[in-house]
Amino acid sequence: VGxxxxxxxxxxxxxxxxxxxxxxxxxxxxxxxxxxxGLYLHTMLxxxxxxxxxxPGVVLMGHAALMNFLDHCLIENCGQRGGEPYLRFLxxxxxxxxxxxxxxxxxxxxxxxAFVDISGHHYARLMDVRIVGAEGAAAIRMDAxxxxxxxxxxxxxxxxxxxxxxxYASPNAPKMAGRTGLVLAEHCRFTAP
Numbered sequence: 683v684g685x686x687x688x689x690x691x692x693x694x695x696x697x698x699x700x701x702x703x704x705x706x707x708x709x710x711x712x713x714x715x716x717x718x719x720g721l722y723l724h725t726m727l728x729x730x731x732x733x734x735x736x737x738p739g740v741v742l743m744g745h746a747a748l749m750n751f752l753d754h755c756l757i758e759n760c761g762q763r764g765g766e767p768y769l770r771f772l773x774x775x776x777x778x779x780x781x782x783x784x785x786x787x788x789x790x791x792x793x794x795x796a797f798v799d800i801s802g803h804h805y806a807r808l809m810d811v812r813i814v815g816a817e818g819a820a821a822i823r824m825d826a827x828x829x830x831x832x833x834x835x836x837x838x839x840x841x842x843x844x845x846x847x848x849x850y851a852s853p854n855a856p857k858m859a860g861r862t863g864l865v866l867a868e869h870c871r872f873t874a875p
Contacts (some may be wrong), residue, residue: 694724694725694726695712695724695726696725696727696728697710697726697727697728697730698727698729698730699728699729700727700730700731701730701731701732701733702730702732702733702735702739703732703733703734704734704735705735705736706735707735707736707737708735708737708738708741709732709733709735709738709739709740709757709760710730710732710739710740710741711738711740711741712741712742713772724744724749724750725742725750725751726750726751727755728752728754728755729754729755730752730755730756731755731756731758732757732758732760733757733759733760734758734760735760735761735762736761736762737760737761737763737766738760738761738766738767738768738769739757739758739760739761739769739786740752740755740757740768740769740770742770742771743771743772743773744777748777749778749779749780750771750777750778750780751778751779751780751781751782752769752780752782753783753784754782754783754784755784755785757769757784757786757787758785758786758787758789759787759788759789759790759791760791761791761794762791762792764792765793765794765795767794767796767797767798768786768797768798769781769797769799770799770800770801771798771799771800771801771802771803772801773801773802776804777803777804777805778803778805778806778807779806779824779826780806780807780808781798781808781809782807782808782810782811783809784810784812785812785813785814786798786812786813786814786815787813787814788815788816793816793817794816794819795819795820795823796819796820796821796822796823796841797813797815797820797821797836797838798813798821798824799823800822800824800825800826801824802825804827805827805828805829806824806826806828806829806830806831807829807830807831808822808829808831808832808834809831809832809833809834810833810834811831811833811835811836812834812836813835813836813837813838814836814837815837816836816837816838817837818837818839818873819838819839820841821836821838821840821872822838822839822840823842824841825842825843825846826865827846828863828864829846829864829865830865830866830868831865831867831870832868832869832870833869834867834870834872835871836871836873837873839872839873840865840867842865845863846863846864847863847864847865848865848867849864849865849867850867850870
């Protein structure tokens, strides 16, 4: 799906129980050909499987204060051309990048620059996410000013800008979730070399 220079407007996109396998480019791309193209407000993938794409498995872009999210998805062995991220949330103004009950797995192919790359989003929420195959490299790279990670397990690192502070949270920590520059992690485990 692409907005292109003619600025087509897509209000909502929902993919449910879809399988994308062996795509030469992206498994799913809901964004313009370039990061500044297109206008998308709310995108959802639920119970989807994306495997063996040449580029990123999923690329989502949106604008305004709405969520773009994946729920109960599997993204496996993507970025076969050269290690692109398995999942990219692109420039999105004040939108939220959300990832729930999802697995990102690599059993073969190049190690991605990051399995999950979140850039230009105001808030990120990840819950019950498992990343396997990072082998100590970046599992998640994000620049969101606020984020809450819960039960995220990855065999790689969490890469944040230097002005973000990671806090391993106690059960009452969600009260602090509105603080800019704070990434809350509850029951998470990241391994790095």
